[in-house]
Amino acid sequence: MQKLLVVEDQADIRSLIRATLEYEAYELHEAEDGARGLHLARALRPALMLLDVMMPGELDGIQVCERLKKDPATAGIKVVLLTARGQKADVQVGHAAGCDAYLIKPFSPLQLIDTIEQLLAAPQGAAAR
Amino acid sequence: MGSGGSRMLDAIRDRIIIVNKAGKIVYTNAAARGDFDGGLSGLLVHKDLRHAAERVAHGRDPGPVQLKLASPDGGGERDITVVPAPNGVDAAVIVHAAGEASGLHAEGRTVAELMRQHLHEPLAAFTDELNALCQSRGAPTEANVEHARSLLDRLEKVMDMIAVFGGDALSGDERLLPRPLIEQAMRDGLSEALRNRVSIALVGFDTSLPPVYGSERWLQRALREIIENAARHGLSAPGSHGPVTVEVRAHQAGEFLTLNFRNRGAFRGAGADAGQFIPFSAAAGKPAATRIGLPLAQRIVELHGGSLKLRGDDDNTEVVVQLPTGAPRFATRQLDAQQAQRYAEDLAKLMARRRAGPAAPAPH
Numbered sequence: 001m002q003k004l005l006v007v008e009d010q011a012d013i014r015s016l017i018r019a020t021l022e023y024e025a026y027e028l029h030e031a032e033d034g035a036r037g038l039h040l041a042r043a044l045r046p047a048l049m050l051l052d053v054m055m056p057g058e059l060d061g062i063q064v065c066e067r068l069k070k071d072p073a074t075a076g077i078k079v080v081l082l083t084a085r086g087q088k089a090d091v092q093v094g095h096a097a098g099c100d101a102y103l104i105k106p107f108s109p110l111q112l113i114d115t116i117e118q119l120l121a122a123p124q125g126a127a128a129r
Numbered sequence: 130m131g132s133g134g135s136r137m138l139d140a141i142r143d144r145i146i147i148v149n150k151a152g153k154i155v156y157t158n159a160a161a162r163g164d165f166d167g168g169l170s171g172l173l174v175h176k177d178l179r180h181a182a183e184r185v186a187h188g189r190d191p192g193p194v195q196l197k198l199a200s201p202d203g204g205g206e207r208d209i210t211v212v213p214a215p216n217g218v219d220a221a222v223i224v225h226a227a228g229e230a231s232g233l234h235a236e237g238r239t240v241a242e243l244m245r246q247h248l249h250e251p252l253a254a255f256t257d258e259l260n261a262l263c264q265s266r267g268a269p270t271e272a273n274v275e276h277a278r279s280l281l282d283r284l285e286k287v288m289d290m291i292a293v294f295g296g297d298a299l300s301g302d303e304r305l306l307p308r309p310l311i312e313q314a315m316r317d318g319l320s321e322a323l324r325n326r327v328s329i330a331l332v333g334f335d336t337s338l339p340p341v342y343g344s345e346r347w348l349q350r351a352l353r354e355i356i357e358n359a360a361r362h363g364l365s366a367p368g369s370h371g372p373v374t375v376e377v378r379a380h381q382a383g384e385f386l387t388l389n390f391r392n393r394g395a396f397r398g399a400g401a402d403a404g405q406f407i408p409f410s411a412a413a414g415k416p417a418a419t420r421i422g423l424p425l426a427q428r429i430v431e432l433h434g435g436s437l438k439l440r441g442d443d444d445n446t447e448v449v450v451q452l453p454t455g456a457p458r459f460a461t462r463q464l465d466a467q468q469a470q471r472y473a474e475d476l477a478k479l480m481a482r483r484r485a486g487p488a489a490p491a492p493h
Contacts, residue, residue: 009456012468012469013468016468016469016472020472020479023483034455053304053456054302054304054342054455054456055455055456056384056453056454056455056456057384057454057455058339058381058383058384058454058455059339059455060304060339060340060342060454060455060456062304062340063339063340084302085302085304090304093304105467105468106467106468106470106471106472107468107471108471108472108474108475109472109475109476109479110475110478110479110482113479
């Protein structure tokens, strides 16, 4: 069973994601801030991370993504950034950080499932569009 | 409804009530169950809502039907959407959560409140003085003139604020990297520094500093004010010899970005500190067109969840600004409601897909 890590400070959003994915065949892990998310990503090596961009605390989603992608040990983890920031420049910042896909809130549960399936089916290095 | 779907709806702050064709409530989510005493039951008997639910449940209206109804508990108008329920045979009534207005709007009111507080009382007092003068037909006294001058100064400050903030909604979710933010504030404050023969230096800057979230314009304006304040007081500082430099430092302390603006003797001495944060206290000379003052700079920083403090002694004074790193904890409340709403809208499709079994991912 593939591991998924959800890093999102809002408990409601984590709950919605958990409910969306509960019938899918994934082992779901959660973290509520960037520092904890980075720690869990290094420890668990999930196949994919759903990573909120705007999180309070020492690390936001962009920083977590940058650190994961710079580290050869974690660079292979697929990263989907979840954000309310949908402007072109913001998307560019996300892609510059190395994310594999970018979901703009409010996102559809169907879109979420499709993006995850697409990324996990894709060969290493391929990004969802 | 399955436990997954039920839990999903329970996570939504909007009140969700599913009504069958006979008008009977067959499901309520947690938010609705908690709101029946809060006016929801009164709202549900409104004829417009009952008719909309009936039309949708019987398939005569595909929905969504949007309604805006007065809450019977006097809580103002409630936005309501009626859509087909996820099972395809009932109607789902979604009463959108009230009081989900962005915390940022509340902060906008705080700024307005700040202005009101510092103008209302003196204006009222001055009006009383003018009335008394009219009744006594006496000549204005020196105190009256001084009072009028003080009022004009306050009004000028308000005009400065309008010049600075005019027309801009407070936007609190820009991702701001510390270095460009500070460098821009330094460039903005340069002319004031040059006028006072003061230089500005960025020293000891850690390039890996985390971003802060907030309004770029507001924060830059606050930082510029601090720099300009240092520059204005640079030459007049007791014991200052030769060129004066404002040093700007930045470092991370836990979940805070700390900015130090330091200038030996360049800021007002410790004896002047008490008056430094009295809002709209008169500065020497005519204010520049967009001078906002340290009190408002402090307020801007506080609105971003941070603090601005003066510390030091007569010879060594600095302004210390602390800003929380990462996103503010209040900025996504409204978005959460939108996200939950989007989930509610697509829930029926998600259920249908689950019933149909795994499908190939849709192309993007």
